[in-house]
Amino acid sequence: MVSTFAPQAAGDLNFLKKLNRSSILGTVRRYPGATRADIAARTQLTKATVGGVVQALLERGWLREGELQPRGGGRPGRALYLDDAHHVLLGADIGVRGLRIVACTLGGEVLLQRYVTEPPTTPEATAARLAAMLRDMRDDPGIADRHCLGLGVTVPGPVAPEQPILRLAPNLGWVDVAFLEVLRPYLPELDGAWLLDNEANAAAFGEFYFHDGIPPESIVYISAGSGIGSGLVTGDNYPLVPRGVQGLVGEIGHTIVQPGGLYCHCGNRGCAETLVSGWAIRAALGIADTENLEAAIAARGDDPDVNAVLRRAGEALGTLMLNLHHTLNPATLVLGGSLMHLGERLIEPALAYFEAHQNDLLRGTQRVPIKVIHDSTFTAARGAAAQVMAKAALEA
Amino acid sequence: MVSTFAPQAAGDLNFLKKLNRSSILGTVRRYPGATRADIAARTQLTKATVGGVVQALLERGWLREGELQPRGGGRPGRALYLDDAHHVLLGADIGVRGLRIVACTLGGEVLLQRYVTEPPTTPEATAARLAAMLRDMRDDPGIADRHCLGLGVTVPGPVAPEQPILRLAPNLGWVDVAFLEVLRPYLPELDGAWLLDNEANAAAFGEFYFHDGIPPESIVYISAGSGIGSGLVTGDNYPLVPRGVQGLVGEIGHTIVQPGGLYCHCGNRGCAETLVSGWAIRAALGIADTENLEAAIAARGDDPDVNAVLRRAGEALGTLMLNLHHTLNPATLVLGGSLMHLGERLIEPALAYFEAHQNDLLRGTQRVPIKVIHDSTFTAARGAAAQVMAKAALEA
DNA sequence: TTCACTTAGTTAAATCTATTAACTAAAGAA
DNA sequence: TTCTTTAGTTAATAGATTTAACTAAGTGAA
Structure with missing residues (x-):
């Protein structure tokens, strides 16, 4: 396995649909304000295909329409943006010197962030503390009514490529911890995708995915x-x-x-x-x-x-x-x-x-x-949230 | 661009067909003797799909049927192999100390190899020399009647990722050479895919693609x-x-x-x-x-x-x-x-x-x-041939 | 020998996706 | 107003995989 979200190597019509949907969503993410015509040009899909997929994504709260984009002497296109109003992405970072969590929109905007400077002890105690923080944040009026797409967790050590297991975190003293399994009993109500990754990978992902410019x-x-x-x-x-x-x-x-x-x-x-x-x-x-x-x-x-x-x-x-x-x-x-x-x-x-x-x-x-990044306190947590979105986009 | 042959990010039914065909061919390459049922299990495609694609690949000389594979208490499956009889892949390696060329089967078996120890001078002179060697080999009775899928060329320096241009080969004194364009006039009759890559990339590709075991x-x-x-x-x-x-x-x-x-x-x-x-x-x-x-x-x-x-x-x-x-x-x-x-x-x-x-x-x-690899004289050239096959497999 | 069972592979109908081609919509320019 | 250009939608079409039923070919037990 090379990638977190690489497309599989063979597939059926449903796979093709997911591929194209994710591609269209990715185009809007990278080029906010793109019109259906812009997307068709970039993805090489036809206007008809793009139109249909965009319609579905609008109805499901993944995209929203914006202003008209004037074209030189033709009908203006309708700008499309990621819909920041209906979903929320959760990210958590287990650092050597504390825990950090964020709640993000689809566009990568941080809605809420929390930080405690208690160094993690055991996985169980850390999971309990993290769950309390996440539940508290989840209940915040600003995001309680949003649909949660999932939770990404980062750890300061290598994670096995096939399974979500932290192999070794020398600075925490943790070895072979399936942290998501430890955490799940504390947060049974939290649905969506659950992901575990190395802190640097997640941060890189976030900087790539929620780029500016x-x-x-x-x-x-x-x-x-x-x-x-x-x-x-x-x-x-x-x-x-x-x-x-x-x-x-x-x-x-x-x-x-x-x-x-x-x-x-x-x-x-x-x-x-x-x-x-x-x-x-x-x-x-x-x-x-x-x-x-x-x-x-x-x-x-x-x-x-x-x-x-x-x-x-x-x-x-x-x-x-x-x-x-x-x-x-x-x-x-x-x-x-x-x-x-x-x-x-x-x-x-x-x-x-x-x-x-x-x-x-x-x-x-x-x-x-x-x-x-002079202050990267929440960079990894936000990156974990980005990974949740990438995962969910395939199922959107 | 990350990859030589990565699937694109969106596509139509024809793209899906290419994806599945390449995946099926890749399964036989990696697991020689696989049956249709084995392929279906590995690729997650249905028996019907696999059967149809395999039929087409048999007719086009990419696959051949082998012996029956006994199964425990059921109809035995028919072993499938890459067809070594109908196609040829050409690879060339421009090294600091000489030129090497090979002709390979789809399975990576070297049919012919040639080696001259004249250090390359100018791109033009090298292209002329290489073309003569390749034409001579192409005319060899052992491969003259095979269908040529293309030619891969390797160079001792970085190649631009988007275009086939050698950026810098300090040991040759070459800078910004579009070698395939230099070579093409000398070999107008050679059809199929033409590829240019760095020598180490191609060698790695060959070892990966034509693996043993x-x-x-x-x-x-x-x-x-x-x-x-x-x-x-x-x-x-x-x-x-x-x-x-x-x-x-x-x-x-x-x-x-x-x-x-x-x-x-x-x-x-x-x-x-x-x-x-x-x-x-x-x-x-x-x-x-x-x-x-x-x-x-x-x-x-x-x-x-x-x-x-x-x-x-x-x-x-x-x-x-x-x-x-x-x-x-x-x-x-x-x-x-x-x-x-x-x-x-x-x-x-x-x-x-x-x-x-x-x-x-x-x-x-x-x-x-x-x-x-104690003697890697032809490793890079064979790797270039492997790249030709990977490219052609998408169009098979 | 016969029968039940298992696995391999094929076929035709059904399903689903994207495309094509024709259309409507909306703007600017002459 | 009319023509041209670009955006977007719609219905019919083409094409790919799947489903479900089938045939094929082996083993093993009664």
Whole structure:
């Protein structure tokens, strides 16, 4: 299995219908305000087909009609938008330092968000806490009357590609947790699709799916927090999330960027995570796990040691960006994760290193645009919600 | 564009037909001897659909019937195989040190192969030489009466993802060459699909498509020759070849594995290619471009300098393997390229390094099987032929 | 031998999807 | 007003898979 939502390889007429419906919905998502004629041109479907599918999607509350789009000397088309009024997508992020949940519209607009800074303990206790938060949010008058399309949950570790099982979360101490099964008894009433994914994959998915401006061809999202990971999303109407045979795609924290370097908790030396990760920076600066990293570093002010550690971490991040660029060659690179709160002393060296080491392979091509998400508190949760929508769109 | 042959995102009944036909053909390719009933079970299509499509494929010379497959207490099914008798696939590999061509059956069996050790000069001269070789092979009595499905050509450098243009081949001195257009006037009579791809991508494709034994879920092929590159193939019925926005997916030669290391011709320091590549080994040992690398190294015998350089190159290769494993997480890792001719002094350290640095992320999962292709002279050309078949299968 | 049972594969009718072609609708320009 | 252009709808058509019933070909037990 390569993808979360890849179309199957063979199918019947019903499959074809789902394919086309999802494609039409994806066109409106990527090009808000598209008319039926625009959709027909982009998807290569006929006006008749598009008209019929759009009619069904309007009736089911997935699309809404907007203003007339003037055309040069012809009947104006009717703009179409994702209908933000009738459905809700739920996303939850189980982070090393707390839980975050969001409720989104089909267009990716966050209706509500909640955040608690209690580090997760056991899966059961976490599920109970998360369920309470979600039930409370679900009952909020702003969304209680919306139809819930499902819930996406992210975790800080690799998820098996075939089953929703968290394989290993070193920073939580969790191993082989089928978290959705743990959570379900606490939320029996919540219907729709239930999904589990790695935090970086979900964040990448969300940035790709709920893009602003021109739809990206592909995205690599680098999540620099307690550990460091990445997610890759490509594809046109169907976002593809390569996961690999063991769900380890993007586990760049343990790529070796400095042979013979520092020892990593994984047992190897010179892993990227020994240079650029929350735990590595804490270790280098002697900051306890119980302290808030951002506050502790701010408290030290313009300390040369701090500056050196952050610069070194930034340059390692730049190295990772270069290596990812040469290995995955994404159209867009997005930086996120809690380390971005540490600011320019980390980010600037990363961007500078990346810029300074561009090479001939890229001659004559556009530089890859880099987006820095300075506060990505809810990015993964929103990405999980995006995954719910992509899943539900096939059944719309 | 993510893939060479990905199904489009929307379509009509004819598209559905192509999808199912390709899926059925893919099932027979991956499971030779499958019966109609087996195919129906695997593809989720009905017996009626499978029966009809198989009938058409038998008539067109894509499939042939074999022996009866006994079933436990029921009518035996009829084994189906790819028909090796009626079609031919052509593949060509433009290498830094010579040209190689092959003619293959649908099953990947090489009918003929040719090799010349003239390093390519200009695109025009290379096209003329290649056309002469291909025409000569096409006229061979063994294949002259077969229907040609097309020609795949590989080049030692990144190819633009949307158009068949070689962007840059540093080792050939070629820049922005639309090689198929250069070649076409020399071979006007050759019909079928014409494809151009990077050598590592094509080799990976061939190893994935013409697999032996159990079909792999995904493959990363590392091509270690004059330079070093890699190709990735995943997917079920449709092999997917991620290329990236500029066709640079797998350009691992310029990932940085030793910050501050040796200078690379790309301008950066510590690129993988400064350690494990034909040119780096030549530079380290003072072997001229005009000499044959394998012969020169053999001539030096058990020289400690040679041993050290090869061990260092092998360990760098092992690092690359680890990093690719953590970034792309393929189900199978294949090592090929001309450096494999240098033997165990290079290969053994690579495998040992990879083995010694497995970490916790892989706990409880199967080790990645590693296949070493000791002589990959025709691997890329055969892979190009495989790509021709995949393309033609959609139109079969 | 016969019969029941199982699995493989084919056939014709039915179902469902998208397309085609003709239509209506709505705007601008002469 | 009329012509032209573009948007969107509708009814008939074409085409693909499925359904359901069939035939075919084996095993095993009475």
